[in-house]
Structure formats: structure tokens, C-alpha cells
Amino acid sequence: MTRHLLWRGMLAGLIGAFVAATFALLFAEPRIDAAIALEAAHAMPGMAEPELVSRATQKGFGLYTAMMLYGTALGGLLAILFAALHGRVGRTSPRGLALMLGLVAFLVIVLVPAIKYPPTPPAVGLHETVRMRTGAFFAMLTLSVAAATAAFMAYRRIATQQPLDRLLIAIGLYIAVVALLQLLLPKIDEVPADFPATLLWQFRLASIGTQGVFWLVTADLFGRLVEPRLSATTLRSWQVAS
Known part of the structure; x- marks a missing residue:
């Protein structure tokens, strides 16, 4: 199947x-x-990089x-x-x-x-920070998936018989973990004023x-x-x- x-x-x-x-x-x-x-x-004359693709x-x-x-x-x-x-x-x-x-x-x-x-x-964005920005994004993505997995496991293990209560607890756990992770990960704001x-x-x-x-x-x-x-x-x- x-x-x-x-x-x-x-x-x-x-x-x-x-x-x-x-x-x-x-x-x-x-x-x-x-x-x-x-x-x-806004680029300086002669500063444009060759277009590979x-x-x-x-x-x-x-x-x-x-x-x-x-x-x-x-x-x-x-x-x-x-x-x-x-x-x-x-x-x-x-x-x-x-x-x-x-x-x-x-x-x-x-x-x-x-x-x-x-x-x-x-x-x-700055060319010098491409790797750092990419790594931070994939770290946030990975941690979001991990937090969702943990929340689902908690949903399956919670003792209460009320499905809605179990769902709300699992959602609350996911939000709390993600909020903490977003506070710990570096802030990136390179958009020109x-x-x-x-x-x-x-x-x-x-x-x-x-x-x-x-x-x-x-x-x-x-x-x-x-x-x-x-x-x-x-x-x-x-x-x-x-």
C-alpha cells in the first residue's frame, strides 16, 4: 500500500x-x-558581477x-x-x-x-553573510520540524481522554519551543534603509x-x-x- x-x-x-x-x-x-x-x-561603474546564469x-x-x-x-x-x-x-x-x-x-x-x-x-543582503544567513535559516527550519515532532509525540502520550485538550497542549508546547528558539537564534536584518x-x-x-x-x-x-x-x-x- x-x-x-x-x-x-x-x-x-x-x-x-x-x-x-x-x-x-x-x-x-x-x-x-x-x-x-x-x-x-545603485552599483558603482565596473562593479557589476558577471551573470553566470x-x-x-x-x-x-x-x-x-x-x-x-x-x-x-x-x-x-x-x-x-x-x-x-x-x-x-x-x-x-x-x-x-x-x-x-x-x-x-x-x-x-x-x-x-x-x-x-x-x-x-x-x-x-551582504555577500559576506550568505553562509551565515543560510545556516541560520536552515537551523530554524530544522528546529521547527523537531519541535513539531516533539509536540506530536506529546499529543500521543498525554493521558487526558479529551482529544481537544491534548491538541491544545501539543500546540501550546510547539509555540513555546519555537518562541524560545526564535529568541536564541541570531537576528538578521540587512535590508537597506x-x-x-x-x-x-x-x-x-x-x-x-x-x-x-x-x-x-x-x-x-x-x-x-x-x-x-x-x-x-x-x-x-x-x-x-x-
């Missing part, structure tokens, strides 16, 4: 990535072009290739998590469980790290929106692909349990 779920998850992730890449091409890439043009306008390639073939590889991998991960949790989260339908996992993934992988380290256009605030926020919303589109499309499509196969089995198990 897991093998059948896995290829459906990878297919859903591939399609979700294609849709998300198209969203990024329409909404995020124009903001990147504007930021690069702004940087070029053209912008046309970056926002065409490069964008779609990177997003679809990313989406296929995360779609497979979604399928594995779904296989582990299906039948163990109340009487949630397959599509409902897939959408719930997609929402949790968006919050834990995208939104929470972005609160500490929001996305910025490539033209923003004269950088247009509207352009910055449009880019950030488009970047987060791209990830939101990916997880919504991937989770919903995966749920639709697996629901016909699993709904009858799930219904029979509920009837036996009743």
Missing part, C-alpha cells in the same frame, strides 16, 4: 510544483527583476526544474507521513487527512521559519504564497488520488470498530 501511496504523492508534488512555479513566475519573479534593477542602478534561464527552465525536483521529493514525504497516520487520526477522510498534513507542513516548514527569517530578494518597503513586502507575500499554492495543490490532489482507494477500506474499519 505504501508504494501505491508514494508514487501518487510524488505525482501530486510534481503537479503542485508546476502550478507553484507558474505562480512564482507571475508574482515573485517580477519583484526579483525589480530588485536586481534597483541594485544595478541568465535571468531568462533562472526564471524559466531553472525555476521549473528546481521546483519540480523539490515538489516530487516533498510529495513523496507527504505520502510517507500520510501512510503512517492514516487510520490513527480519528475518523478523518483520506482527503481531509492529506489537507491537514499539507496545512501543518506549510505552517512548520514555511510560515514559522519565515517569521524569524522572512524571504528577501536576491539583491538584498532606502529599499522600497512595498517591493520588499510584495516579494515576501509572493514567496510565501508560492509555497502556500504548492502545499494546497499537492495535498488536495494527493487526497483526491488516494481517497477512492482508501475510503471503502476506512469505512469498513470504522464499522468494525463501532
